[in-house]
Structures are given as C-alpha cells and as structure tokens.
Amino acid sequence: MSREQSRPATAWPEGHPEVRFGRIGILLINLGTPEGTSYGPMRRYLKEFLSDRRVIEMNPVAWQIILNLFVLTRRPQKSGEAYEKIWNRELDESPLKTVSRAQAEKLAALFADTDIVEVDWAMRYGFPPIAERLDALKAKGCDRVLLFPLYPQYSASTTATANDKAFDALKAMRWQPAIRTVPPYHDHPAYIDALAGSLTAHLESLDWEPEIVLASFHGLPEEYFLKGDPYHCHCQKTARLLRERLGWPEERLRITFQSRFGRAEWLKPYTDKTVEELARNGVRRMAVITPGFAADCVETLEEIAIGVGEIFRENGGEQFTLVPCLNDSDASIGMLRTIVGEELQGWL
Numbered sequence: 465m466s467r468e469q470s471r472p473a474t475a476w477p478e479g480h481p482e483v484r485f486g487r488i489g490i491l492l493i494n495l496g497t498p499e500g501t502s503y504g505p506m507r508r509y510l511k512e513f514l515s516d517r518r519v520i521e522m523n524p525v526a527w528q529i530i531l532n533l534f535v536l537t538r539r540p541q542k543s544g545e546a547y548e549k550i551w552n553r554e555l556d557e558s559p560l561k562t563v564s565r566a567q568a569e570k571l572a573a574l575f576a577d578t579d580i581v582e583v584d585w586a587m588r589y590g591f592p593p594i595a596e597r598l599d600a601l602k603a604k605g606c607d608r609v610l611l612f613p614l615y616p617q618y619s620a621s622t623t624a625t626a627n628d629k630a631f632d633a634l635k636a637m638r639w640q641p642a643i644r645t646v647p648p649y650h651d652h653p654a655y656i657d658a659l660a661g662s663l664t665a666h667l668e669s670l671d672w673e674p675e676i677v678l679a680s681f682h683g684l685p686e687e688y689f690l691k692g693d694p695y696h697c698h699c700q701k702t703a704r705l706l707r708e709r710l711g712w713p714e715e716r717l718r719i720t721f722q723s724r725f726g727r728a729e730w731l732k733p734y735t736d737k738t739v740e741e742l743a744r745n746g747v748r749r750m751a752v753i754t755p756g757f758a759a760d761c762v763e764t765l766e767e768i769a770i771g772v773g774e775i776f777r778e779n780g781g782e783q784f785t786l787v788p789c790l791n792d793s794d795a796s797i798g799m800l801r802t803i804v805g806e807e808l809q810g811w812l
C-alpha cells in the first residue's frame with residue numbers, strides 16, 4: 465500500500481497549508497557543467513566551482529585574489545575551447561548534462577510500477593541546482609530523500625561538497641525530509657561487474673588488441689591525500705578489483721591520474737606523462753578506461769580521447785581508444801538500481 469498522503473488521518477487544521485508527504489525521493493548528483501562555451505558562462509561555472517573551499521583548500525583570501533586576477537581571466541577561454549570540441553550541439557548543452565538527465569530518466573523508469581518513488585537529478589555547480597530539485601521532490605510529497613552523489617570513489621572535493629550543498633538547502637526548510645546519503649561504491653560488486661563488462665565489450669568491438677590498458681582517474685592534490693582523503697585508496701581498490709575480475713596480470717591494467725590543476729603536486733603517476741613514456745618505449749596500441757567518471761564529460765571526451773590520444777600518436781603510438789564511461793547503459797542503470805535498492809532498505 466502506498467504511504468503517499470496529502471493530508472493527515474484527520475483533516476489539516478484550519479489555516480495549515482496542504483502539504484504532500486509519504487513518498488521517497490532519489491536525487492542523483494553530479495559535478496556540474498557550464499551553460500555555454502563562451503567566456504561568460506564558462507567564467508560563471510569556473511567561479512562557482514573554484515570558489516568551493518572543499519575544492520581549493522588554500523587560504524581563501526589569497527585564493528580569491530589569485531582566482532579573480534589570474535585564473536578567471538584566462539581559463540574560461542581555454543576551457544571553453546575544450547568544451548567547444550565536445551559540445552552536444554543538438555541539445556545545446558554539455559555531454560555531462562545530457563547523460564545525467566538520461567540516467568535519471570532511465571532509473572525512474574525502473575520505478576514506474578510504484579507511485580511512491582520519485583527520481584530527479586541535480587548538479588553541485590550550476591544547473592539544475594540541488595536546492596531547486598530538493599524543493600521539487602518535497603513538492604511531490606517526498607519526505608524521505610536518498611542523496612546519490614555519482615562518485616564511486618569518495619573525495620571531500622566531490623562527494624562531501626555535494627552532500628554539504630544538500631544540507632545547506634535543508635537549513636531553509638521548515639519540514640525537512642529525512643535524508644540518507646549513498647556511500648562510495650568503488651568496491652561494489654555491481655560496479656566492478658559493470659566496468660568489467662563495458663571494458664570487455666569495448667575491446668571485443670575493436671579489430672586490434674591493446675598492449676596496455678590504463679585506468680585513468682581524475683587527480684587530486686597530493687596534500688589532500690596526505691591529510692586523510694581516502695580517494696587515492698578507493699581508486700587503487702577499484703583498479704585492483706577490476707584487474708582481478710578480468711583475471712589480468714598487473715602490467716596489463718595500470719592506474720594513472722589525469723586533469724592536474726595548478727602548480728602543486730597531484731596524485732601520481734600522471735596520465736599524460738605515462739602515455740608519453742609508454743609510447744616512447746615502444747607501446748603502439750593502448751586503451752584508456754576512466755572508472756571514476758559516472759558520465760562522459762570534458763575530462764574524458766576532450767582531455768583523454770582527443771588530448772592524450774594526440775600525445776600517444778605524437779610519440780610513436782598507433783592505435784588509441786577511450787572506453788566510454790558507464791553513462792546510461794543498461795549495465796549502468798542496473799548497477800544504480802542495485803545500489804539504490806540496498807540503500808533504501810527499511811524505507812521501501
């Protein structure tokens with residue numbers, strides 16, 4: 465029987481607004497993305513993202529000076545050029561947005577037989593904002609909400625800040641929904657299975673075989689790792705479990721870190737440097753999988769497929785391929801459904 469109700473057992477008392485309740489919301493959250501590739505939207509996106517103190521931990525006064533004087537004067541143009549190469553022109557939006565919407569719609573379809581669950585999606589930076597989608601879920605009667613930051617490997621700079629933003633929104637609510645947050649799923653069997661299946665299927669679709677596969681994760685300043693962020697360990701475990709699941713020797717699947725930002729040391733080995741070195745040392749055929757990204761985005765489609773592919777070829781490499789992210793594939797949606805099912809126990 466549905467828990468959904470729009471009034472208590474007796475009628476709402478005189479003057480009390482009619483509030484719907486009794487339903488469950490699932491909010492898929494990803495990082496966020498610019499609204500356009502020109503200077504203005506790129507600057508707005510980068511300013512919000514890079515003003516987040518979970519992302520840039522240095523002294524905020526000093527950082528705001530550097531950010532406004534140097535980073536936001538040059539980077540919007542440079543990053544805009546990268547987004548321009550991968551932009552979804554049909555929908556006039558970035559691929560991350562297209563995929564995120566599809567993930568939510570397909571997950572929602574798996575709950576179509578029940579009127580109790582509502583699935584929505586939001587971005588930590590930009591649109592759709594987390595506060596707006598939480599309000600929308602509340603308006604649909606969700607008094608219990610499962611926050612699902614789509615980062616398999618936990619980092620304060622991604623998972624924690626997504627949850628922070630949701631809790632900020634709750635501060636303004638008279639009737640807060642009960643909240644659960646999905647734990648990191650870097651070692652979940654459904655995730656490892658989905659990765660192994662997608663890598664195997666991609667390799668079978670090629671008419672050549674890579675000598676080496678790189679598992680390239682988004683990087684993080686080394687300092688954050690030394691302060692206790694578990695991200696690096698989660699990445700290592702994902703790569704190990706994937707290798708074991710495939711039955712591959714250690715040298716066939718190597719872990720690297722991409723998307724360095726700024727001058728500090730980041731997690732190593734760096735993807736671009738490793739690819740250059742491998743090509744120079746005679747590797748001719750290579751594949752890259754990016755298990756830390758739930759959806760293809762500028763970091764996979766531009767930085768890896770285009771940029772790192774070029775580095776490989778310029779240094780003597782011949783065949784290069786990027787394995788697509790899990791995106792809205794059936795395996796990906798099935799995995800999300802499994803994890804959500806586990807986390808909703810007792811509620812559903």
Ligand SMILES: C=CC1=C(C)c2cc3[nH]c(cc4nc(cc5[nH]c(cc1n2)c(C)c5CCC(=O)O)C(CCC(=O)O)=C4C)c(C)c3C=C
Pocket residue numbers: 495496497498518519520539543558560615619621622682683684685723725756757760761762763
């Ligand atoms: C998947 C995990 C991610 C971690 C960890 C992460 C940390 C992190 N990122 C930056 C700086 C930038 N990241 C940018 C893009 C970007 N980052 C992630 C994911 C993680 N970031 C995604 C999914 C994306 C792509 C978004 C898209 O629209 O496609 C960017 C913007 C692009 C650019 O200008 O290069 C920046 C900047 C830092 C500093 C950081 C850890 C501290």
Ligand SMILES: [Fe+2]
Pocket residue numbers: 682723
């Ligand atoms: Fe990033």
Ligand SMILES: [Fe+2]
Pocket residue numbers: 723762763767
């Ligand atoms: Fe990048």
